[in-house]
Amino acid sequence: xxKFDAFxxxxxxxxxxxxxxxxxxxxxxxxxRPSELKRIRIAATPKGKKAADMDPIAxxxxxxxxxxxxxxxxxxxxxxxxxxxxxxxxxxxxxxANEFNTLVEAIVGMDENITELVDExxx
Numbered sequence: 001x002x003k004f005d006a007f008x009x010x011x012x013x014x015x016x017x018x019x020x021x022x023x024x025x026x027x028x029x030x031x032x033r034p035s036e037l038k039r040i041r042i043a044a045t046p047k048g049k050k051a052a053d054m055d056p057i058a059x060x061x062x063x064x065x066x067x068x069x070x071x072x073x074x075x076x077x078x079x080x081x082x083x084x085x086x087x088x089x090x091x092x093x094x095x096x097a098n099e100f101n102t103l104v105e106a107i108v109g110m111d112e113n114i115t116e117l118v119d120e121x122x123x
Contacts, residue, residue, distance in 0.1 A: 015028070016028050017029070017103060027070065027099075028069040028070040029069060029103055029107045030067050030069055031106075032063065032066060032109075037108070040059060040066060041054060041059065044062055060101070060104040063107045063108060064087075064091050064103060065091075067103075073090040073094070074087045078090065
């Protein structure tokens with residue numbers, strides 16, 4: 001494999017997760033690009049507030065809406081199957097708090113977590 005192929009494989013990195021609460025379900029996530037991370041941080045920060053006031057749960061939900069490859073919580077068909085009307089409700093119905101945190105940390109990058117992002121924004 002050449003250097004370019006190795007680079008592309010790193011950029012398009014996906015991870016699969018299964019959880020004890022539902023061992024038949026496979027969650028596939030991908031890491032975010034910097035531009036996506038910026039948009040998510042802005043969306044998770046209340047209007048008129050500083051980045052230090054970012055809501056970590058809103059950040060996690062937005063990150064999952066972008067970085068969760070499968071299942072596609074943005075799909076109307078998937079939402080109908082879960083009997084919910086939004087991606088946020090699908091996420092809430094699918095995941096426990098611990099599962100939510102695990103997937104968000106994988107999406108953001110294994111070296112960072114939501115708490116570290118909030119602390120970084122405060123500095």
